[in-house]
Amino acid sequence: MFKKEMTSQEEHYEQLLGLSGAWKVSAVMLDLAAKRVEVEIGFDLSQSMVCPECGKDCAHYDHRDMREWRHLDTMQFETILRCEVPRCNCPEHGVKTLRVPWAGKGSRFTLLFESFAIEVLQACSSVKAAAELMRLNWHQVNQIKQRAVARGLERRESSPIKHLGIDEKSFRRGHNYVSLLTDLERSRVLDVVEGRDGAACDKLLGTLTAEQLKDVEAIAMDMWRAYIKAAVEHLPDADIVHDRFHISKHLNEAIDKVRRQEHKALSKEKDGTLKNSKYIWLTGFENLTEEMKVRFNELQSLGLKVGRAYAIKETFDNFWDYYYLGCARKFFKKWYGWARRSKLEPVKRVAKMIKEHFENIITYLKHRISNAATEGFNGVIQSIKANARGFRNFENYRVAILFQCGKLDLKP
Numbered sequence: 001m002f003k004k005e006m007t008s009q010e011e012h013y014e015q016l017l018g019l020s021g022a023w024k025v026s027a028v029m030l031d032l033a034a035k036r037v038e039v040e041i042g043f044d045l046s047q048s049m050v051c052p053e054c055g056k057d058c059a060h061y062d063h064r065d066m067r068e069w070r071h072l073d074t075m076q077f078e079t080i081l082r083c084e085v086p087r088c089n090c091p092e093h094g095v096k097t098l099r100v101p102w103a104g105k106g107s108r109f110t111l112l113f114e115s116f117a118i119e120v121l122q123a124c125s126s127v128k129a130a131a132e133l134m135r136l137n138w139h140q141v142n143q144i145k146q147r148a149v150a151r152g153l154e155r156r157e158s159s160p161i162k163h164l165g166i167d168e169k170s171f172r173r174g175h176n177y178v179s180l181l182t183d184l185e186r187s188r189v190l191d192v193v194e195g196r197d198g199a200a201c202d203k204l205l206g207t208l209t210a211e212q213l214k215d216v217e218a219i220a221m222d223m224w225r226a227y228i229k230a231a232v233e234h235l236p237d238a239d240i241v242h243d244r245f246h247i248s249k250h251l252n253e254a255i256d257k258v259r260r261q262e263h264k265a266l267s268k269e270k271d272g273t274l275k276n277s278k279y280i281w282l283t284g285f286e287n288l289t290e291e292m293k294v295r296f297n298e299l300q301s302l303g304l305k306v307g308r309a310y311a312i313k314e315t316f317d318n319f320w321d322y323y324y325l326g327c328a329r330k331f332f333k334k335w336y337g338w339a340r341r342s343k344l345e346p347v348k349r350v351a352k353m354i355k356e357h358f359e360n361i362i363t364y365l366k367h368r369i370s371n372a373a374t375e376g377f378n379g380v381i382q383s384i385k386a387n388a389r390g391f392r393n394f395e396n397y398r399v400a401i402l403f404q405c406g407k408l409d410l411k412p
């Protein structure tokens with residue numbers, strides 16, 4: 001049963017804010033025109049105050065100027081807490097501002113508002129929409145994210161990580177890259193650094209403890225020299241697993257080169273056989289429409305070079321399904337011979353690259369990892385880039401990625 005009790009507006013807000021002890025709501029002011037509620041909080045000086053450093057009882061010294069904190073709206077009215085926070089004089093630590101129970105240090109928002117903002121920001125795909133909904137500007141959103149990510153990183157335990165991924169993403173237009181370190185098992189971004197050279201890798205892997213580095217069993221990556229070198233140095237006991245999707249991409253690029261060359265040659269004979277066929281060759285057969293499947297079969301019966309390049313690539317795809325290393329090696333040897341004799345230069349080049357890196361490709365069969373998880377972050381990262389007013393500041397970009405993809409404990 002509800003007990004009907006007349007409480008004043010001040011008491012009502014005190015309860016809503018969960019204030020107790022010496023902190024009291026001294027006034028509630030409602031500004032109808034501005035759609036704003038101001039809640040003034042005072043400190044009962046007859047009660048004891050404690051030093052924020054050591055927690056000992058101290059004497060009152062003075063108070064700070066009036067400060068404001070944005071709180072959760074009250075019935076769509078913007079709600080602001082105001083307080084002249086007292087300062088105490090600790091014999092040991094000197095004059096200190098008391099810690100307020102409703103907000104974190106240095107924040108202009110109450111803890112409840114920050115928690116709410118974090119939830120909205122994580123749920124909204126558009127930062128702009130989330131910010132408008134909460135009537136915050138970009139700068140305020142960024143500050144909330146920064147504090148949240150700092151909290152999350154602080155709290156993150158250095159537990160063992162079995163499978164790592166390292167991958168590059170473009171950052172700004174032109175050749176500007178960032179490198180991402182991911183925990184593939186828990187599909188989370190561990191950190192982001194600028195660049196994709198050795199120094200960038202050192203920095204990334206340096207974020208893990210020596211113990212964590214020792215526990216890593218395998219790291220997925222592209223065939224990028226700086227990444228390989230860093231893995232060999234920092235993770236001498238871990239297997240390198242070159243990413244199967246990157247290898248597929250290289251093979252697809254080879255098919256496309258063959259197609260373009262052949263289309264050019266055919267066009268000279270006024271033959272449009274390969275016109276508008278790019279999609280057909282780069283999409284898996286099962287993903288084609290019925291109409292395209294018919295055309296694909298027709299094209300495949302013409303003994304074209306691109307058809308052969310396609311068959312070579314398609315055959316290689318079987319490699320990923322092998323269980324036994326010996327069988328996989330035999331398969332690859334046969335495949336490699338075929339590709340090398342194909343007289344298709346782009347295919348031969350990729351085959352050679354695969355052979356050179358083969359010992360770090362066959363490791364896939366043991367660990368079955370790829371950077372597909374990181375690729376999964378692409379959409380999120382794309383929208384981060386689209387939402388940002390040109391991330392001139394790398395640190396803001398990093399924070400935004402860790403906020404969305406770091407699986408961090410962000411709440412105050």
Ligand SMILES: [Zn+2]
Binds near residue numbers: 051053054090091094
């Ligand atoms: Zn003290």
